[in-house]
Amino acid sequence: MKKPTLYDALEQFEAIEANVAKLERLCGDVESLIPTGISFCSDPAYEDKCRAAAAILEHMPAIDGWQLKLEFFDLDEIAQIRFDLAEIMEPAAEASFENSLQEPSRQLREYRFRFNRKRRQLIRHALDDAIDQVDRLIRATRPAIEAMEPRDSIPEAALAELRTHFKEITTLMGSSMPRPDRWNEMGRHLHFGQACDFDDVEHVDWPAAKASLRKSLYGQDDPIAVNVGDLRELIASKPSGPIPTKLNWAKLTEEQFERLIFSLIACEPGYENPEWLTQTRAADKGRDLSVTRVAKDGLSGHLRARVIIQCKHWLERSISPTDVALLKEQMALWEPPRVDVLTIATSGRFTADAVAAIEKQGQADRALRIEMWPESHLEMLLAARPALIAEFGLR
Template sequence: MATPDQTPSPIMAALEKFEATEGNLVKLDRLWAEIQGLMPSGISFGPNAEYEDRCRSYGAILSALPKIDGWKPTAEPPDLDGLAQSRFDAMELDEPSAHISVERWAEEPGHELHEYRFRLNTKRRALIRDALSGLIDEVDADLRTLRHKTGIADDAKKLAQGDWAELRSHINQIEVLLGSSVDKPARWNELRRHMHFADSGDLDDIETTDWVQAKQALRKGLFGVNDPLPVDVDDLSDLVASHPRGTITTELRWSNLSDELFERLIFSLIGDEPGYENPEWLMQTRAPDQGRDLSVMRVITDSLSGTLRLRVVIQCKHWLSKSVNLQEVAGAKEQMALWTDPRVDVLIMATSGRFTADALRWIERHNAKGESPRIEMWAESHLERLLAARPALIAQFGLR
């Protein structure tokens, strides 16, 4: 965050423009409510200085709104004599459609303000998406650091107020990014309250409840949950009526994905899957191909023995021209020793390619000996089977 005497970062400069636009939109909403209150409900000719002054202010602020995708509101409050004449003409016609048309015209400024706010919020979410994703990862890392400092359960150490500084800073930055375009997630107030008291018990609540729920809501609010997917057909019945035949393609177009989108695909796969909870990116790791590890808890429930939680780390290899070899697998397995609190129980290697024969044999021997972590292979063919049962993800990531 820039201090007052510093030049703001590009994203802060952009946010300032959005905030100014939001400020003007709030003024327009207020003025429109006042104008509606002054607008007569029937036929009334003659001047109204208070109404006209608000309409002039409305027009001046409206002109300051920037366009969004080439569009901005243009409708202004109606002239009172013009409104009275239109209502009189509709009364003369004595047709319901004429009355409806006049009232819709009179209310058009309000409808356009609603449309503009929807577009503004959509664009603001797109603006903050990458920054917010990074801050979510930072909060995950902050919580791991705090847990390492305080220890576990009965051995927990008292945390100093300064230990919480990074977490507080990142949470504050998230609030700035959210603005009014994204609602504060559930338990956000509880999270802030626990940060204020800043005890080891508060850290437990943040880790197990507050942040888990907040993070899930933040990601769902940002990454296309309500964004439409293109469907190049007017009526699906036409497709059925044509009785299409032909070969069913099982291969996916992995080349359509960048390395980052491949990670996002795997994250989306585990993020909404029953039996998996608290997915996150591990900020401290960077593979030679710049990939980040993903972490998630696998929840196994047994009606007799209870619930078992296993920590799963996923390495993503978006490799189209080479296979994952023994050296890569062995190196990844050794890297898992660096991850503790909790330890890694399962290592998944997810790739858009394949595994070499020697890597397959090594993994099978490793798992047969029962050594930790267990290694699972999610090769191209395995991912294609998983995604075949999740066509929404195929469409979302453009894999056909």
């Protein structure tokens, strides 16, 4: 069987979603046709709605083994149960039965919830790539905008590509994700396409939208497995033993390590507009991270510094002076705007010579400052953020 493309998969998801919408409408119709009180009767419209729902149900695939089930009562059966319950005068049983008539709608809500979560998994990589492309386009277009008047038009090629990625992201989101903050405003600014609109997109619309997209995309509400039923039992067992502080970095892939560092800066107060920087010519195929570090000064106001974070998931080797020199050279790829701080985050360590070179750089009268985040530093940061340790399974 030929491997399906993303387009093929989206087409299947769209068909399933259309069936879900049909079933939701049919279940609403079925519930509205159920008589109130005890009424022995037949209703062809009710029966046809039930048959139509059953026919659609045959085309609803399971989700992780969970199969949608819709069971409808015959109208005479409903009347008989109501009659029997009225005779025994059990209000609680009557209420329970009336609630059971809405069980198909509850089943559908469960299916839609699972469906939306699966769809987000499907589009995750494509949406990540589209976000990266918008970031790249904004950076690449900024120098041309600097020379323009506010009412001048954005360069046609850049504007067309921005509009394309905006539509692509909208298509990928479908109805499984809420529209991100300022999404409509960004669409309006791209429609007008002037230099002043670009400023709004770059500084207001896109940072807000991107933050919302990341939160929706990466399972903020997804559960983390827990192996205890009652915390009282855990405490009663009086657990003891050594407390390991070293994290199991080997559990992470290079991409997961980058994602961990991104999550670290994305959730931290004082850090704004985190983004991926894709450089296909990078020897290790890795991606740098960019973020604005904001410091509040009581006299001067807010001071902003552009920070580039290089992620090196190296378990077998340490960062050397040669590596540091190469990373410094790569900072030119991300200017303008100017890079103020280069942070090297690694799951390994720095050689003594590399530490000396970085300390010498810090003493020199140069704009670029270099910070080291070795494994020991990351472990201290994460110790104060246990949720991230659990999220990435580092114990």
